[in-house]
Amino acid sequence: xxxxxxxxxxxxxxxAVVSAADLSPAKWPEEERVRxxxxxxxxxPPATKLVEGQSGLxxxxxSPIAIRAGIEVLKQxxxxxxxxxxxxxxxxxxxLGSYVSYAGMMQLTYYEAKxxxxxxxxxxxxxxxxxxxxxxxxxxxxxxxxxxxKTLVPGFMAGIESMHRRFGKLPFADLFAxxxxxxxxxxxxxxxxxxxxxxxxxxxxxxxxxxxxxxxxGSPLPSFGARFAQPELAATLRAVAQHGAQYMYTGEWGExxxxxxxxxxxxxxxxxxxxxxxxxxxxxxxxxxxHTIYGPGPSTQGGYDVLExxxxxxxxxxxxxxxxxxxxxxxxxxxxxxxxxxxxxxxxSYVADNALKTNGLHLSLQDRxxxxxxxxxxPFIKWLFNTAKKTPANNHSDAIVVIDRWGNVxxxxxxxxxxxxxxxxxxxxxxxxxxxxxLQQQKLETLAPGARVPNEIAPIIAMTDGKPCLAISSIxxxxxxxxxxxxxxxxxxxxxxxxxxxxxxxxxxFDYAKRDMVQVxxxxxxxxxxxxxxTAGFTVQKKPMQEVGGIKGTAAIGLIADANGAxxxxxxxxxxxxxxxx
Numbered sequence: 391x392x393x394x395x396x397x398x399x400x401x402x403x404x405x406a407v408v409s410a411a412d413l414s415p416a417k418w419p420e421e422e423r424v425r426x427x428x429x430x431x432x433x434x435p436p437a438t439k440l441v442e443g444q445s446g447l448x449x450x451x452x453s454p455i456a457i458r459a460g461i462e463v464l465k466q467x468x469x470x471x472x473x474x475x476x477x478x479x480x481x482x483x484x485x486l487g488s489y490v491s492y493a494g495m496m497q498l499t500y501y502e503a504k505x506x507x508x509x510x511x512x513x514x515x516x517x518x519x520x521x522x523x524x525x526x527x528x529x530x531x532x533x534x535x536x537x538x539x540k541t542l543v544p545g546f547m548a549g550i551e552s553m554h555r556r557f558g559k560l561p562f563a564d565l566f567a568x569x570x571x572x573x574x575x576x577x578x579x580x581x582x583x584x585x586x587x588x589x590x591x592x593x594x595x596x597x598x599x600x601x602x603x604x605x606x607x608g609s610p611l612p613s614f615g616a617r618f619a620q621p622e623l624a625a626t627l628r629a630v631a632q633h634g635a636q637y638m639y640t641g642e643w644g645e646x647x648x649x650x651x652x653x654x655x656x657x658x659x660x661x662x663x664x665x666x667x668x669x670x671x672x673x674x675x676x677x678x679x680x681h682t683i684y685g686p687g688p689s690t691q692g693g694y695d696v697l698e699x700x701x702x703x704x705x706x707x708x709x710x711x712x713x714x715x716x717x718x719x720x721x722x723x724x725x726x727x728x729x730x731x732x733x734x735x736x737x738x739s740y741v742a743d744n745a746l747k748t749n750g751l752h753l754s755l756q757d758r759x760x761x762x763x764x765x766x767x768x769p770f771i772k773w774l775f776n777t778a779k780k781t782p783a784n785n786h787s788d789a790i791v792v793i794d795r796w797g798n799v800x801x802x803x804x805x806x807x808x809x810x811x812x813x814x815x816x817x818x819x820x821x822x823x824x825x826x827x828x829l830q831q832q833k834l835e836t837l838a839p840g841a842r843v844p845n846e847i848a849p850i851i852a853m854t855d856g857k858p859c860l861a862i863s864s865i866x867x868x869x870x871x872x873x874x875x876x877x878x879x880x881x882x883x884x885x886x887x888x889x890x891x892x893x894x895x896x897x898x899x900f901d902y903a904k905r906d907m908v909q910v911x912x913x914x915x916x917x918x919x920x921x922x923x924x925t926a927g928f929t930v931q932k933k934p935m936q937e938v939g940g941i942k943g944t945a946a947i948g949l950i951a952d953a954n955g956a957x958x959x960x961x962x963x964x965x966x967x968x969x970x971x972x
Contacts, residue, residue: 411466411560413567429454431580435961435968440888443971447957448473449791449946451865451966456480459568461970470792471557474800475550479569481788484577487822488586488810490788493544496804497686497847498553501858503797508851510673510687513549515542515843516666517834520657524834527827530813537814538656540825543666546804551635552668563631570627576619584614586810596815603817623820639663643819650818676700679709679881682853692848694755695731699874701764702727709882715894718922725908726771728871741770789863791948793957801849801861864945871896872943891960895942907931911938
């Protein structure tokens, strides 16, 4: 990104307080609302293009409606935090609570131009104080008993409010206007939403509340083109807008949540809800190719993962070589780096006992994210692993990047952290409840009851000479490879954003018992490239493009051009990534 990666970002030292804004879509020009709602029907942008804005930018992995709401926030004097909050709130409504949720979780990395500092906030799940035997939490396949044990204390709404309190400019209640309007007016069922409902109907209809939820388009099963209105959800959102996030913790919604979870055998109490607080902490960081990369703080795993991968890449000098999709040797080394990060503590005992211990290092997250660790393990990278197999959690999420007129940058990811709507069928105040605990029993066994559950989400802000130059928020099962390949392409290969986004994705091999297997998208690499990988000892598994979407990562990105200060992002016609600037 020769014209992008270095820039001068001028930020005002102080920001004036902004009065109330009117963000209701009812006030948007009708032709603009019609255009945006039509675009909402498409899963991908209609064309691949660079998106620019001189004053502000919103990039997100889903929902043109939500992105338009975020742009309206920026135009009416809101900060990056205000816009990111509005986008996230609106995304949940437009997704009908399927892959993101008001009772979900979120992770934030934020650059504040006024102070020149990067901040990290963890609004992940809390476990219940009374859940002392997590290994017996029902699995996703078990639908007959104790569905409430599959739930966790949500962090999303507390996180949205905490971000706003620290960095927001507009009144908190105003940020809910687009989500409330579309909850009341309804969302037109798209082809993907129609499929979501048909594939998950048996779970949603398990409870009376679930059956009422699914019928909000006027039929037992919502179909394409129907209007899905959510009046009960609108009432909940109005109450949160009026009373603050506490309504969903110690207020009426929180009380109903606890009652519903307990009725279904769960361990939630009002004390669990009352004690929930987002964690603000110093972000983790590392130097990479002349830049400083900031990620989530030490209460998460995602920040450590990204830093470990970048340090290993530098040690192998991958950042000084050809792009991975043009050089099979680079592809081979980068694949091993990503596998090493993913396998974590399962590296061979000889390496742990010798290469690490003799250098005073351990298999802790803290040590694994250091440059000495990278230097110690790289000589053994070709035979590092035992044959342990680790099953990844299912994650469905939305990623958001916002840059405002003052140069504040928000990189935010939020998620329901399960397959669409989960399996509980439980709905409280129009909000379906995730079954995230049933996918994380092993992780919960390592934690004290009531603890914050670590997550792998890793929104990133990269800095050059003390100023942000690139923000990335990734989602999907392969969010780590997606984040890493964008950073490598930007700072190592010096490629423009369009070239990086259009490059073949890196597909993470989750079957760690088959450590020399790589997955590649069908038709994206020529036969000579694949033959070279085979000669190097890899088993190559080609994946049809219709399967690639479910196993690759997708990212929202934001950057600023050095020539004119324009905020920039990329839309790709084959990916979930929309953007708008002004």
